């Protein structure tokens with residue numbers, strides 16, 4: 001469904017992504033693991049054009065196909081299309097502090113997609129209920145726990161009705177006791193058939209939920225496979241070293 005080919009991204013003279021290829025099937029959960037600084041976040045940000053690679057292509061093969069060649073000069077329209085197709089959940093939630101949970105979720109569909117506010121409001125309430133926050137819709141971020149704020153972040157990403165959900169270490173800023181609620185919400189989405197790419201260090205989540213685990217190191221994918229395969233029989237020395245370190 002989604003074909004990513006030969007993504008290169010350099011910051012200054014630091015080549016952070018050095019030729020990333022990845023296939024993501026519809027409904028798949030892909031977990032990206034790897035040491036800090038290996039390029040995971042940068043890659044995720046390239047998947048919704050928050051970072052623009054110098055080179056590489058992203059292709060959505062479905063009823064609303066999209067092909068972006070980042071090396072070509074005029075990709076503005078395609079970049080906007082890519083942003084509409086993918087919803088991002090950030091490590092630090094990135095909610096608007098002066099807007100309620102409900103207003104945060106309604107922002108994208110109304111401001112960016114220009115959809116009917118009445119319909120959007122109904123959908124936003126349903127989404128907030130889905131992530132377990134039906135009784136919190138009128139609260140501001142500062143009145144919510146980190147885990148609740150992150151679930152608002154998930155509802156907000158879902159609100160644009162994306163084809164692809166991107167999660168950038170969604171639980172790493174949370175107190176340990178709040179992590180499970182967020183992981184459970186993500187598990188529910190996976191079971192509902194959402195296509196997801198998740199950067200995380202939560203190995204148990206990867207084992208339980210991922211269809212494919214990808215290990216990055218120094219801007220490249222060094223190994224990928226089913227969680228079974230990868231955790232039980234890692235092939236690459238760098239995968240073994242990384243797994244050893246986090247276990």
Ligand code: ADP
Nearest residue numbers: 011014016034035036037038039040041042043
């Ligand atoms: P990871 O998510 O695996 O920890 P990142 O993608 O965050 O890795 O970072 C990979 C490398 O890219 C790091 O060396 C980081 O310092 C660098 N980097 C990331 N974003 C920027 C940026 N906006 N400007 C300059 N360097 C960056």
